[in-house]
Structures are given as C-alpha cells and as structure tokens.
Amino acid sequence: MSLAARIAGSTLFFALTFATAGTAIAQSRYNLQPPATGVASQIYDLHTLMLIICLVIFIGVFGVMFWAVFRHRKSRGAVAANFHENTTVEIAWTVVPVLILLGMAWPATQTVIEMKDTADPDITIKATGYQWKWGYDYLQGEGEGIRFVSNLSTPRAQIEGGAPKNEAYLLEVDNPLVVPVGRKVRILTTAADVIHSWWVPAFGVKQDAIPGFIRDAWFRADAEGIYRGNCAELCGRDHGFMPVEVHVVSAAAYTAWVAERQAASAASAADDTREFTLAELVERGAQVYATNCAACHQPNGQGLPPAFPALDGSPVVRGEAAGQIAVVLNGRPGTAMAAFGQLLSDADIAAAITFTRNTWSNSSGEAVQPAAIAAARGG
Structure with a gap:
C-alpha cells in the first residue's frame, strides 16, 4: 500500500471515530455543554466539524513531514534535491487552504445569521447588568410588566469555606428567569455601571451588556429544565458571584408563575x-x-x-x-x-x-x- 493510501486510510478512520462518537462527546465534561436550543446544536456541530478538520490537517501534514524526515535521513544516504519554484505546488497550497476555509466559513456564516435573527419573538425580556446582579424586565408577551432582581443565593458559609459546597455552587439565584418551553425569547442586554455579559452556554447565547447601549440575542429552549450560566465579562471584584439561572417550564406552569409574580407585584405596591x-x-x-x-x-x-x-x-x-x-x-x-x-x-x-x-x-x-x-x- 502506498504512503498516500495509508495516510488517507488513517485520516478516514479518525474522522469516522469522531463523527460516530458525537453522543459520548456531548456528555463529556471536557466538551461543550449538551445543547438545549437549535442554535446551540448548530454551534456544537460546528465545534465538532472544526475539530475533525483540524485533526485531518494535523495527521496529513505531520504524517508527510515525519515520513519525509524518516525516509530521507542522512544515514540512508539521501541527498537534498535542488529546485526552485514549482508552479503546481504554489497553486496547490494556495487553492487547497482557500477551499478549506470556504468549507468552514459556509456553515459558520449560516449559524451566525441564525443567531442574529431576533425577529418575531414570543416574549421580550430586558436583562440589565448591575454590580453584581441581574435585573429582568418582561417587556412583551405573556408576563409583560413583570420585573425583578436576580441575586446570587449561595450561602456565605459555602463561599467562605464553612460548609460543603452544593452542585449549584455560585450558579444559583434567589429569583431565576422563567420562560416557557418552545417559545422564542428575545433578550435585550444593557448595563447600569460597567460592561457585563449574559451567558448561558446550553442556549448558545453570550451577549455583552454595555452601559448606554441595547444589544439583543434570542433562544428557544427545546426541553424543560434548569439552565445555568454567569456573567462572562470581568466586571469587578465580585465578578464570579453574578450567575444566570433560567427555568424553562411548561406553558401552564409559566402562566401560573406569571399570575404569582403579578400578585406579588400588587402586594409590593401595597407595601x-x-x-x-x-x-x-x-x-x-x-x-x-x-x-x-x-x-x-x-x-x-x-x-x-x-x-x-x-x-x-x-x-x-x-x-x-x-x-x-x-x-x-x-x-x-x-x-x-x-x-x-x-x-x-x-x-x-x-x-x-x-x-x-x-x-x-x-x-x-x-x-x-x-x-x-x-x-x-x-x-
């Protein structure tokens, strides 16, 4: 079997191994979080595709390099060829990388366009970053008019090392964001003091919150559950104590939550x-x-x-x-x-x-x- 055939066979083997191990990779603690939205799934697939392409290039380039070093070593009497400029090689190493980049750019561009399509949301929520908490205002859709502040709820004893840390250490809040499953939620981000960043990895959403500006992102959660993130911008002394917690619930549960929050708002107004x-x-x-x-x-x-x-x-x-x-x-x-x-x-x-x-x-x-x-x- 020729060297080229052996390299191609090895490359194909590794590519197929990575492609068929997608489920296992998704659950790995060393990989991205399992996606919970369509956009997050696209991001995860892009991540895997790029790794496979890099692996193929790595095996191909270093395989040829090590073969050349071994086969043409001085102890075997190899004599270096003396040549200058080869039009075919020049064209090949220009065209091939361009084609590879185009192949990577096409799906990446589609995903970026999808990430930025915030039109026609079912619910619009403004997330305002404060040092060091998030304020949420429901601006449109069911729940319009609800507003609250979300603070870290991890006990001080855990933070100071006086008690065992739980699974949601530094990722739990007193008032989580609540949204219904299967509905398009638009998030408007801004900040009241310094730059923050609203980040929930499972949703594929990371949007900076900048004082004086409104930025937007969106997500549509595919399954009910609790999803966690945090501020992904170095925003000051307590940057690590500014988590994001989102509860994705059924439509009926969301309606009940809206009624509960509205009753609480009425009681607060009375107070x-x-x-x-x-x-x-x-x-x-x-x-x-x-x-x-x-x-x-x-x-x-x-x-x-x-x-x-x-x-x-x-x-x-x-x-x-x-x-x-x-x-x-x-x-x-x-x-x-x-x-x-x-x-x-x-x-x-x-x-x-x-x-x-x-x-x-x-x-x-x-x-x-x-x-x-x-x-x-x-x-």
Whole structure:
C-alpha cells in the first residue's frame, strides 16, 4: 500500500471515530455543554466539524513531514534535491487552504445569521447588568410588566469555606428567569455601571451588556429544565458571584408563575403605601441587606475599606436620614456604590435603611417609612 493510501486510510478512520462518537462527546465534561436550543446544536456541530478538520490537517501534514524526515535521513544516504519554484505546488497550497476555509466559513456564516435573527419573538425580556446582579424586565408577551432582581443565593458559609459546597455552587439565584418551553425569547442586554455579559452556554447565547447601549440575542429552549450560566465579562471584584439561572417550564406552569409574580407585584405596591413598625422594618431590612448589601459592606457592617466603607458607626448612617436615602437611591458616582432606586421598592429601601440605622452599634430608634423614599424620589 502506498504512503498516500495509508495516510488517507488513517485520516478516514479518525474522522469516522469522531463523527460516530458525537453522543459520548456531548456528555463529556471536557466538551461543550449538551445543547438545549437549535442554535446551540448548530454551534456544537460546528465545534465538532472544526475539530475533525483540524485533526485531518494535523495527521496529513505531520504524517508527510515525519515520513519525509524518516525516509530521507542522512544515514540512508539521501541527498537534498535542488529546485526552485514549482508552479503546481504554489497553486496547490494556495487553492487547497482557500477551499478549506470556504468549507468552514459556509456553515459558520449560516449559524451566525441564525443567531442574529431576533425577529418575531414570543416574549421580550430586558436583562440589565448591575454590580453584581441581574435585573429582568418582561417587556412583551405573556408576563409583560413583570420585573425583578436576580441575586446570587449561595450561602456565605459555602463561599467562605464553612460548609460543603452544593452542585449549584455560585450558579444559583434567589429569583431565576422563567420562560416557557418552545417559545422564542428575545433578550435585550444593557448595563447600569460597567460592561457585563449574559451567558448561558446550553442556549448558545453570550451577549455583552454595555452601559448606554441595547444589544439583543434570542433562544428557544427545546426541553424543560434548569439552565445555568454567569456573567462572562470581568466586571469587578465580585465578578464570579453574578450567575444566570433560567427555568424553562411548561406553558401552564409559566402562566401560573406569571399570575404569582403579578400578585406579588400588587402586594409590593401595597407595601409602598403603608406604614410599618420599627420591628417590622428591621426584620424586613435584614433580609434586604443580606441579599443586596452584605457582599460589599459585610454581614457585620464593617465593610472592606477603602472600596467598601463600614456602615457600623458610619457618619452617613448616623446622620440625617435624607442623606442616606439619597445615597441609596442614587449611588455614589465614581465608586462601587450602585444606585438602588431602580432595583428595589420603596418599602425595601426603607427597610434596609432602617435596619442599618438600628443594628450593630447604630441605634437611632428611627423608622424610615416608604413614604419618605417616595418623597425623595419626587413622588
């Protein structure tokens, strides 16, 4: 058998081995996640195709190279040929790579076009990146008007090494994004502070969220389940604590979830107009603080100076309530202190401020009511 035949046979064997092992490769921990959408399946197939092409080229090039070195070694008396320029070879090594690149570019272009086709969605959701959480607004379709913030829910004990880590460590949230199976969902991404990136590998979606810009992507999940991702942009100190969790549910379950969220929104709106006792505000504020503030200012209120100042004994917290309300609503430009005016309700902001003013060594005895937050907003 000639050398060319042996190389061709080996190449075909490896190509067929990779092609028929697709299912096993899909489940491998060293490969891409199993795809859950049509676009993700195309991306996975492209990934496998490119690997096979690279493998064929590798075997062909290095096979010929090692054969040439072995066959024409000096110990066998080989004498180097003396030639210059060969038109046939020049044409071949120009045309063949061009054909290979065209063969790779055609399916890649089709996939990219499919990824960018966000027309005619069933549901449109805006995902806003904050340091370090995601805010979701349902803008179109069933569930329109729903909005919430999604925070990391992994317990601090696991993060600090005081408890065993679960399977969803750093990939679990308190309020997951919920969408129905088989429906086209358009995701609009933007950011309120720095560049973030909304990434769910199983959906084949990775879209940057840039302050002042709206970018879009889409997915249509083929099966119900829980799909996880995270912010894929280096967005600051807690970049690794900004996960994405998507629950794909049946149409009936989605309708029930929408009704539940709408009822919760109505209850939250009612809370914004009522008056709470000091104890009620402190109890509610402890939960709001743990979810939104403790990562920077620490559960003990000591912060991480100078980037994150202490709230325990802080002149802002112990000063006039109006000053602290302004900081929480509007943030501090040029610092990591985010504006929570668009993230939290009046009742939650009032509760968090009341908690900080009456916890640790702070003991103002003052209850900041939601009406004060509404007034500060100009409402």
